[in-house]
Amino acid sequence: MDSVIDQIDRALDMTGAIVATVDDDRLVAPTPCQDWDVREVLNHVVGGIHLFAAALSGTDAGAEREDDWLGIDPQGAYAAAAEVDRAAWHRPDALTGTVHLSLGDLPGRAAATVHLTELVVHGVDLALGVQRPDLADDELCAELLATMQAMGGIDGFRKPGMFDNEVAVAADAPAHRRLLGYVGRTW
Numbered sequence: 001m002d003s004v005i006d007q008i009d010r011a012l013d014m015t016g017a018i019v020a021t022v023d024d025d026r027l028v029a030p031t032p033c034q035d036w037d038v039r040e041v042l043n044h045v046v047g048g049i050h051l052f053a054a055a056l057s058g059t060d061a062g063a064e065r066e067d068d069w070l071g072i073d074p075q076g077a078y079a080a081a082a083e084v085d086r087a088a089w090h091r092p093d094a095l096t097g098t099v100h101l102s103l104g105d106l107p108g109r110a111a112a113t114v115h116l117t118e119l120v121v122h123g124v125d126l127a128l129g130v131q132r133p134d135l136a137d138d139e140l141c142a143e144l145l146a147t148m149q150a151m152g153g154i155d156g157f158r159k160p161g162m163f164d165n166e167v168a169v170a171a172d173a174p175a176h177r178r179l180l181g182y183v184g185r186t187w
Contacts, residue, residue: 004112007140008089011119012082014137015045018126019078021135027074031129032180032187033122034164038129042078043070045122049081052115053088055099056108065102089115113147120144121183124176128187136176145179154183 019042027039036044046069047061054061063069070077088094089112099111106114120140127136148154154163164184169177180187 004109004116005089005094007116007143008112008119009086010137010140011116011123012085014135014140015119015123015126016078016082018123018130018132018135019075021130021132022074022126026130029129029131031125032185033125034185036125038126039070039074041122041125041129042074043068045119045126046070046074046077046081048115048118048122049085052099052101052111053081053084055101055111056088056091056094056097113151116144117148121179121185124180125185127176128180133174133176136174138175141179142175145175145182148182 022038022042027037027042029038031038031041033041044066047063047065047067050061050063050069051065069081093108095108095112097108098105099108101111101114103114120137121144124133124136124141127133167181167184167186169181171178173181177187
């Protein structure tokens, strides 16, 4: 299996474990993702998963990214989305084709990296929002941070507002904190 697909699977598992801890009271908790509470971040993640899966399979996601994807069962909505996502990324042509996204057309491998970034960063946003940083996969966070830095950084994505300016974080901080600092999250 390709390493980026393996990383997506690990990110889905990490986020699934975090989502399993979310009760109704925690849906309104703040997150490091500025201006979004846990429910809004989770809804964004589930919507994004469906949109990526639809783009990979050439189908219609059935709704827009910020529509209500969670309904009354956030855990069930996430689990269903994760299943669809795994199936889409495990297609034999997932990394070799062109993926048509709102960002533009991307080669499959680049789209996978964008998707991985969304899953990991927002997964950590959720972990901190529900006060479960122990569920953040620090090894995966370190791998993603190294990938971003090896690509020459993310400065091109800071200006359009996808990421804020880097926030200084201690070099010995857990990898999830260093990753969030790199993408401009304060917490």
